[in-house]
Amino acid sequence: MNERSSRILVNGNHAVAYGVKLAQAQVVPVYPITPQTPIVEKISEFQAAGEMVVELMTAESEHSAMSACITASLTGVRVFTATASQGLMLMHEMLHYASGARAPIVMFNVNRTIGSPWGFWPDQTDSLAQRDTGWIQYYCENGQESLDTVLQAYRVAEKVLLPAMVMHEAFYVSHALEGVEVPDQEVVDQYLPVFDPPHRLDPDIGESWGNTVGQEMFYRHRRDLGLAMESAIEVAEEADAEWRKLTGRSYGIVEQYRCEGAELVIATMGSMAGTARETVDNLRDAGLPVGLLKVKLFRPFPLAAVRRVLNGVPKVMVLDRNFAPGTGGFLHQELKAALYGLEQGPVVHGYLAGVGGTNVSPTVMADWVREAMATQPAAGPVWKG
Amino acid sequence: MLQFVIQGRGGQGAQTAGEILANVFFREEKYVQAYATYGGARRGTPVSSFIRVDEEPIRLRCDIENPDVIVCFDPSLLNEVLLKGATDNTWVLINSAKLPEYFAGLGKFRIVTLDAMSIAQTNRLGRMVNTTLVGAVAGLLDKPALDMLKKVVAEMSPAKKEENVKSCIEGYSLARERRLSNGGSE
Numbered sequence: 001m002n003e004r005s006s007r008i009l010v011n012g013n014h015a016v017a018y019g020v021k022l023a024q025a026q027v028v029p030v031y032p033i034t035p036q037t038p039i040v041e042k043i044s045e046f047q048a049a050g051e052m053v054v055e056l057m058t059a060e061s062e063h064s065a066m067s068a069c070i071t072a073s074l075t076g077v078r079v080f081t082a083t084a085s086q087g088l089m090l091m092h093e094m095l096h097y098a099s100g101a102r103a104p105i106v107m108f109n110v111n112r113t114i115g116s117p118w119g120f121w122p123d124q125t126d127s128l129a130q131r132d133t134g135w136i137q138y139y140c141e142n143g144q145e146s147l148d149t150v151l152q153a154y155r156v157a158e159k160v161l162l163p164a165m166v167m168h169e170a171f172y173v174s175h176a177l178e179g180v181e182v183p184d185q186e187v188v189d190q191y192l193p194v195f196d197p198p199h200r201l202d203p204d205i206g207e208s209w210g211n212t213v214g215q216e217m218f219y220r221h222r223r224d225l226g227l228a229m230e231s232a233i234e235v236a237e238e239a240d241a242e243w244r245k246l247t248g249r250s251y252g253i254v255e256q257y258r259c260e261g262a263e264l265v266i267a268t269m270g271s272m273a274g275t276a277r278e279t280v281d282n283l284r285d286a287g288l289p290v291g292l293l294k295v296k297l298f299r300p301f302p303l304a305a306v307r308r309v310l311n312g313v314p315k316v317m318v319l320d321r322n323f324a325p326g327t328g329g330f331l332h333q334e335l336k337a338a339l340y341g342l343e344q345g346p347v348v349h350g351y352l353a354g355v356g357g358t359n360v361s362p363t364v365m366a367d368w369v370r371e372a373m374a375t376q377p378a379a380g381p382v383w384k385g
Numbered sequence: 386m387l388q389f390v391i392q393g394r395g396g397q398g399a400q401t402a403g404e405i406l407a408n409v410f411f412r413e414e415k416y417v418q419a420y421a422t423y424g425g426a427r428r429g430t431p432v433s434s435f436i437r438v439d440e441e442p443i444r445l446r447c448d449i450e451n452p453d454v455i456v457c458f459d460p461s462l463l464n465e466v467l468l469k470g471a472t473d474n475t476w477v478l479i480n481s482a483k484l485p486e487y488f489a490g491l492g493k494f495r496i497v498t499l500d501a502m503s504i505a506q507t508n509r510l511g512r513m514v515n516t517t518l519v520g521a522v523a524g525l526l527d528k529p530a531l532d533m534l535k536k537v538v539a540e541m542s543p544a545k546k547e548e549n550v551k552s553c554i555e556g557y558s559l560a561r562e563r564r565l566s567n568g569g570s571e
Contacts, residue, residue, distance in 0.1 A: 009411045011420075141446065172446040176420040177407050271446035278444050359448045 005183045005247070012173040015143030015180045016082070016108050016166075017042035019150030021052050022188040023106070025080035029057040029068035033087040034120055035170040036110045040082055062087040066094035066107075073103035073163075074209055076200030078154065081105065084170070085112035085126045092130065095163075099134025099225060101209055104157035104164070104197075106150060107135075111270065111321075112170040113356055121357025122169035124270060124322035128298070128330040134225055136164035136232055137299040139269040142173060144180045148249055149296075151188060155239040158195050160228045169271045169321070171357065187246050229300045236297055251296050254305045258284060259291030264373050265310060265346070267293040268319040269331055272353070272360060276319070279365040290369055295331060306338050307345075316346045317372040319365070320381070321354035328352065328381025349377040351384040358385055388449045389522070391434040392467050393458030398515030401541065402456070403434030405519050408537045409529040410438045418443045431462055454478065454526065456518055458501075460488070468492060476525050478560070480514050497525060497563050504555050508548040516542065520553035524560030531557055 010018070016039045020028070030040040046052035055072075059065035062083055073079040083091065088109055098105055109127045113119040127137060138153060140146040146168045153164040168174060199207055213221070236253050244250035255273075258280050259265055266276045273294040283290045293309050293316075295302065310316060316339075320329025327333055332350030339345040349372045354360040368384060389406065393399025400421040407419035421434040435449045450470045456478045457463055463479065471477060473493045481488075482500040489496065499521050501514035510516070516538050523534050534557075535550050542549040 009408060009417070169446075171420065171422075176418050177404060178418050178443075179411055179416060274444040274446040361447045361450055362445065363450070 004187050005181045007179055007181050009177055010143060010180050011038065011175050011177050012143035012146055012168050013038035013110065013175070014042045015147040016150055016168075017046065018180070018182050019147040020080045021046050022183065022185060023078060023080070023151055023154050023192060024052075025054060025106075026077040027055045027057065027069075027072040027079045029059050029065040029072065029079075029081055031059050031062045031065045031083070031087060033062070033084050035112055035174045036082045036084040036087070036108070038174070039108055039110075062090040063094060066091040066098065069105045069107070070094060070098050070101055070103045071201075073098075073105050074101060074201045076195065076197050076202070078195045079103075079105045080107070082108040082110070084110040085114050088126050088130065089114060092133070095130055095133035095135060098163045100221070102161040102225070102228070104154075104161055104195075106153045106157055107163065107165045108146070108150065109165050109167050110170050110174045111167050119356065120170060122171050122173075122271065122321065122354070123356055124167065124169070124330070125324070127165060127167050128322050129324070130165070131299055131330065134162065134229065135299060136160075136162055136229070136236075136297075138164065138166045138297055139295070140166060140168045140173070141271045141273045141294070142168075143176070143178050144249070145251060146173070147180060147182070148243060148247070148251070151192060152236070152239045152243055155192055155242075156232055156235045158197070159235050160232045161197065162225070162228050162232065167270065172271045181247070181249075183247055191242060191246055232300050233297070233302060233304075253297035253302045254309060255292075255294040255296060256309045257292040257294065259293065259309060259313070261289050262291035262313055263289045264315040264317055264369060265291045265293050265313050266317050266319060266365070266369065267295065267331060267335060268321075269295045269298065270321065272319055272321055275360060275362055275365060279362040279369065282362060283366055283369060288369070288373070298334075301334055301338065303338050306335065307342055310339060310346055311342055312344045313346045315349070315372065315377075317349045317351060317369060319351050319353040319360070321360075323352055323355045332381055347377050350381040352381050353384045386437055386439040386443070387454075387526075388438075388452045389436040389454045389456065390449055390452040390467070391436070391456040391458070392462045393432050393434075393515070394428075394462070395430045395432050396428040396512070397432075397458045398513050399432045399434045399458055402515035402519050403436050405515070405534075405537055405541055406436050406522065406529070408541065409534050412533055412537070413529055415439065416441060416443050418445075454522060456522060458514055458518065463488070463491060468494070478518065478521055478525060480518060495567070497521075497560060497567075499556065499559055499563075501556060504552050508545075508552045510545060510548055510552060516549040517552040517556035520556030521560035524557040524562075525564050527561075527564075
């Protein structure tokens with residue numbers, strides 16, 4: 001237990017709100033949507049209690065909320081918003097604009113099924129479908145990790161000047177009460193410098209953003225954006241290492257758990273990593289050499305880290321709580337591409353597991369491991385329930 | 386790990402019951418994880434609340450399949466889905482004026498019945514049976530400690546604090562009696 005923190009019982013969404021308060025976000029444009037709403041409700045309570053000095057703007061849609069985020073961020077203030085599912089879909093156009101404008105907004109997205117049909121269940125398809133919008137993406141498995149990652153995301157986003165979205169899943173994380181260490185403000189102040197971008201919209205300075213550009217300039221702008229995204233890997237690793245020094249907690253951009261000598265590694269993201277840890281321990285106790293690769297940073301994709309962890313591992317079983325019709329699970333696709341050409345790379349089973357929020361217990365996960373160990377993988381995804 | 390499933394109907398306070406237990410165990414420095422079904426919850430529709438309690442950090446992020454305790458706020462909710470993971474070691478606490486034998490056909494569980502509705506009504510709490518039933522859980526399991534439970538119930542009751550604490554104690558005492566008369570340990 002850290003002396004410079006307090007331990008409180010909160011749900012995952014409220015843990016996020018504590019992170020935003022500690023980051024001292026100055027402008028928070030919002031539009032409510034289940035299961036995200038408790039995040040902005042809590043921020044509103046902080047404001048009402050005088051614990052947070054923030055401009056909380058209620059917009060008429062998520063598209064407008066994101067538009068407000070971009071313009072506010074370009075004036076050089078720290079900006080936060082939160083959304084989920086349909087709300088994120090409606091923001092899509094402005095997500096591209098935000099990264100193009102190099103606005104280091106931090107947004108929290110609570111992963112929820114996208115309609116139709118209507119549902120409120122944990123499923124990562126909403127944010128994964130935004131993987132090409134130029135946003136940094138982090139996936140978290142519990143409230144503590146979400147709080148810590150919001151702070152890390154600000155540090156990374158503001159250094160590389162790209163927006164970042166942080167995710168946890170509906171229900172199992174967003175609405176689960178757990179003990180969470182909330183660091184003292186002075187710890188965070190030590191960690192997160194004041195946001196002071198090189199350019200900002202300010203009548204006294206006289207800069208603008210949004211003019212039409214020629215092909216060459218567009219080309220250079222995209223290339224620069226790509227370089228910034230690439231540099232985010234190292235910056236994210238450094239941000240995590242610094243957080244460890246201050247709080248003792250760190251997560252890595254990927255995490256390998258009991259992978260030594262593993263004949264099969266389970267690869268997954270988000271809350272299922274917790275259940276997978278339990279499964280790995282159970283199977284190791286039963287004598288099966290199994291490990292876990294948790295991919296926490298999904299954008300930029302941690303190519304080198306993934307290749308390092310999986311080099312020499314015979315088999316990988318990817319569990320995707322998300323689904324892209326026509327190709328399958330997102331992590332399955334990305335992992336296969338990342339491993340291509342690796343001489344001692346694994347064969348990869350791609351299991352669609354927990355899509356739509358279905359329950360994945362350690363018992364059923366262990367059954368899948370045994371099955372994957374005994375069979376050759378299919379080229380495409382396999383529906384597992 | 387100790388795992389609870391609390392099944393009620395929207396408006397009966399099943400979710401709050403889960404939060405009360407989570408708070409008490411948290412203050413006893415246990416690791417807890419508590420969540421409830423949401424989204425479709427309206428007055429009268431089924432609401433499930435799930436709680437895990439452990440000495441170690443809780444990593445599981447899935448449904449509770451083998452609960453140690455099932456608390457049922459309304460006998461009409463006793464169905465196969467609710468009971469499927471129950472074993473002969475599972476406590477099934479039912480809010481009912483009937484004897485446990487009446488429910489014996491449900492399966493070989495440790496069934497305990499308690500007329501929480503009449504306790505709540507005597508204490509002018511209407512249909513809010515949750516504080517009586519969390520007291521009963523503590524009486525059945527001999528944990529969490531009654532003193533801490535009373536404190537949290539008082540803190541978390543939006544109104545009628547004394548009535549809620551009184552119901553909680555009555556639920557505790559009755560359940561404790563039933564555990565002891567069933568040959569349970571002191």
